[in-house]
Amino acid sequence: MHRILSPGELLDPRHAVVPFHGRVRELAALARWRDRGDRSSVLLLHGPSGIGKTRLAHHFADDAVRVVDDADLLPWHELLDLLRESTADRARVLLVARRTGWWWSAVRQRAADLDYSAAELEPAARPAEHGMSFASACAHFADALGLPRPTTPPPPADTVHDLHLAALAAVHGSPSDDPVELVRWLADVDQAPPTRGRLAEDVLAVTLLDDRIEPERTRDALDTLLRAAERWPHALRRAEDLFTAHPELAGVATASSLTVLAGRPAPARAIARHVFNDPRFHCDALPAVLTRTLLHDCTGGKSELAELHGMLAARAALAALREEALEAARNEVALYRELVDQDPAEYRPALADALADLGLRLIAVKRDEESLAASEEAVLLCRMIAEDDDDCKPQLAAALDQLGLRYAALGRREEALTATDRAFRLYHELSEHNPALFRLDHAKVAHHLAVRLFDVERRDEAAHAAESAVVRWRAVADADPRYEAEFARTLASIASLLSAFGQREEASVVVRESIDVLRRLAAANPRDFEPELAAALGNLSTVLCRLERPSEALAASEESVLVWRRVARDGDPQAVGELAAALGEQVDGPASQDGEYLPARLAVAEEAVELLRPLATRFPVGHHVEFAVAQARLARLLLRAGHEYGAWRIVDEVLSVERRLPHRVLLSHGGKLASALQLLATALVAAEQEERALRLAEQVAGIWRDLLGHHRGAPMAYATAVHRTAVLMRAVDHPETLTRARLAVLVWHLTRTPDELADEPGYADTLSLYARVCAGIQLGLDQALLLAHEAVMVLRAAKAAPDHFARAVEAVDEVVRAHPDPQAARARAQALVARDWPSSW
Structure with a gap:
């Protein structure tokens, strides 16, 4: 026997007491979204509370669509995890929320990072359908309760929820067109009113019409109040008064509910400090929304406005509001330009800093060339400032360091090295005069300089710079233990550089020091530092394996796995993934060739x-x-x-x-x-x-x-990969073998210069392969002979191993034997050798 639903449950769209009907246009739009394209996609279905979003979403949804109701109430990190957890290759996630705004902009931009497309849909109000909807609701409520169906005409109503509430009251014999009276009636007849959602909000709002009643200050009560404030003006006034008088309550409420107040100047000013200092709200859109309100309410001059734009850019960037952050940064720069026109000496430093920040915002939206231009202008300004004021040299050094990073990101390695070297020299000069103040900056730039030197393959200088960076970072950590963690991370980075460029013995020494530091840190704080310790142990194993010290490498690998097992015991997905990677490294590690x-x-x-x-x-x-x-x-x-x-x-x-x-x-x-x-x-x-x-x-x-x-090694890797496909096609007698072999030759020419190809063994192998394929099908043998001979010359220049060289010579012989006139082909081959390698005759 089915339980009789309470009045509140009858109104809950999840019970679907009143069947879904209408919304033909919206259903068609949702179907187009679901069926369009190959990419994963997220769609926001938004509109006022009670308009029928939840009914529409759940009526439409099938196994291919994941519905998230009240998506604007979820913390940003939970929503992001939900998108990551999509189980479909072509995921469709339908978010249902009352509002759009910056929370949705942040979700959209983070979703794009996960390769989702984004769209939104707002259901339209359908007043013409209210008569039919009201009659249907009356009939189904009456049947569910075993009561007669009323004949009351439909009252005026803003939403489907209001219409259904009026229908339920009419079925009970209490018709009304006053929203307040309807909510009071519901509170009287429902012995177990809901504690969350639209009904709870309306009941609280009606209760608070009596100014003598104070709202509760629990999290749920405050969230209900703030959600009700979106629709009830007096509830908004009460919420504003409460949070303005008691801003500490911002530490109780959630980010999603506080957003209702974030756009109101008085409560925004009151709660701002509490929100900005609360770690719960870091990376949420709420601090950025508050800052935008403070900015719009600002009555100060251009200098204060510029500072607020800078704060807005930083807070928006933390919330992944990249376009919004860029706009704020541009506004900041524009204001400082105006101020520089009025007082160059006073405001040039601030403009230089704003340009540096603008560069960061441009990088975030992948406008690298514009970012470089902003960094170059910042350096130019800093030089002008430093010429007149030595106290501005630190700013110039920092700007040069950032410029080096921008050049490096664009692959302009020599220019990156020049800028970073200048920054290093400036910090060296500054640290000599004031070691305590500039020790840290000097150490950081020494590390960057080592990276830039390795980039241009000046290995001896790079190794010296890396050693200098280690020494300087060690001094930083000795002087202030707060920097030990960053010291360990820098050591790990330097060790990776040294190993990648063949200086593995030096790399093993550096990574061992990072492990020593991380052991101390992990003993005091396992949660934060055991993952880094495990990673460092894995790096040590890799270096030792390359140094052919298998027993030491195996010991480091086993300890890395042991630490990762501890980190992953709670099932954290990232830690489990790292454990699996460490196990993989162990498989491919020191015992990888030992059958035992x-x-x-x-x-x-x-x-x-x-x-x-x-x-x-x-x-x-x-x-x-x-x-x-x-x-x-x-x-x-x-x-x-x-x-x-x-x-x-x-x-x-x-x-x-x-x-x-x-x-x-x-x-x-x-x-x-x-x-x-x-x-x-x-x-x-x-x-x-x-x-x-x-x-x-x-x-x-x-x-x-x-x-x-997109990948530094891709050109050569692509050429080699195409060559391998041609080799395998030949092995299976594929009809497209010649075409693929010809493509392999072409790819080598497109990805390497003639000078680089002159002693490239991989190119020689591709030429030999092409010649062998031509010989096998007896096609294009004159050209094949030239290419086979060129392969021999390339391997000679590369000083290839004798067996490698012999295989290339054998390819020449294959072409000669396949030629219609072998004697003439042999004579031509000998003439080519005499021309290009006369010493062999």
């Missing part, structure tokens, strides 16, 4: 896959690549262990991963995925599975093609 350890390595690889499988389902954007890499690793081991059938199943699954990846993720992690797939393709060739290897190799080539212009 194969069963243990298989078990570890399987654990990594099983850890990542649920993460790849819940967080496809963040973990699909890691999952695919772990699967590729496991498949290689299964092949090596002779478990072919298990390997084939994994390979077939891995082959589909690229199609499921958002383009942004592919640009960020495609290199890692391509490398893992290439290793698996090589293992498949060894297992005589050339067809599967070819499919993987083509996928690898496609990834590197997409990374051209």
